[in-house]
């Protein structure tokens with residue numbers, strides 16, 4: 001039970017929320033000084049959408065003392081991160097402004113470590129392994145899923161070894177100094193990006209809420225995020241000019257990002273990081289596909305919490321047993337995944353059954369997620385989840401029926 005865990009809770013990022021909150025970035029940076037140059041880190045899509053320009057325009061006089069790296073790719077790798085560092089290490093950079101989603105913000109954090117410590121980013125996989133304080137990072141969030149803007153981890157794909165995995169650099173100093181959560185900046189973004197990143201946020205919230213490493217504090221953040229995302233994701237993904245829905249989504253994703261930073265995540269992320277590293281697949285979509293299968297496996301470990309999730313998702317659980325309410329919550333998550341247009345199976349995004357063994361090995365050995373997952377998974381459990389998630393071509397009704405059988409069958 002979470003109330004007995006001895007946990008440290010850290011939330012060190014100043015958040016600026018609501019429409020127009022970009023205007024606060026200037027003062028947020030001023031608190032840390034404007035000495036030296038600033039590096040903007042972003043990607044081509046964000047630059048093309050005019051969001052980088054809006055950020056630069058909000059910072060009068062910044063142009064002369066700024067450099068820009070505008071080509072961050074999804075699933076940033078050791079090689080890519082080191083190359084950006086080599087390109088800009090002699091530019092006198094003293095502050096980093098990330099304008100983007102998870103890949104951009106994680107890249108910015110990794111660069112913050114490299115600029116003051118040198119070396120290669122894989123030297124710092126683990127907790128607080130750097131000697132010098134990383135540069136300050138300021139995050140302007142442009143998706144509704146990563147949570148990295150409020151957290152102290154950066155996820156990097158290991159591409160310089162025989163086995164491709166995702167590893168994390170953690171550090172108390174890696175909390176961005178400030179994060180801008182401005183729904184106005186998101187208006188008109190592709191609905192599919194709201195779906196995929198929003199489902200990543202829902203995954204954080206649910207995995208965080210049922211994590212073995214949570215606390216009452218992280219429960220509060222995660223469960224409320226389930227509620228807000230459940231209410232807003234369909235509105236936001238179907239109409240990305242809905243400013244209310246976009247503001248709710250971006251704030252909820254950061255809310256659970258803080259929860260995730262402190263209470264951890266589970267098997268969805270363990271498996272999805274393995275898939276992301278092996279296939280360079282989009283993180284949010286992989287999570288969204290895996291989520292119902294993992295929840296189906298997990299709910300029996302803590303039916304009460306899964307019943308809470310059902311209620312947060314506005315499932316009418318009146319008169320249901322706790323177990324039935326938990327299963328109804330899992331079913332609702334599956335429906336929501338379909339409603340926002342996420343593919344039903346991993347094979348649709350190119351994941352092959354041939355890789356089940358390697359994916360199982362990577363996920364099974366990732367104690368960060370295995371240890372936090374509410375149910376202790378065996379290799380066979382992970383293999384079964386992957387087999388279903390890759391190969392299922394069944395209707396929702398069949399899937400729901402199969403889910404019940406699997407859940408009951410694996411209760412002991």
Ligand SMILES: [Fe+2]
Nearest residue numbers: 200204283287
């Ligand atoms: Fe995630």
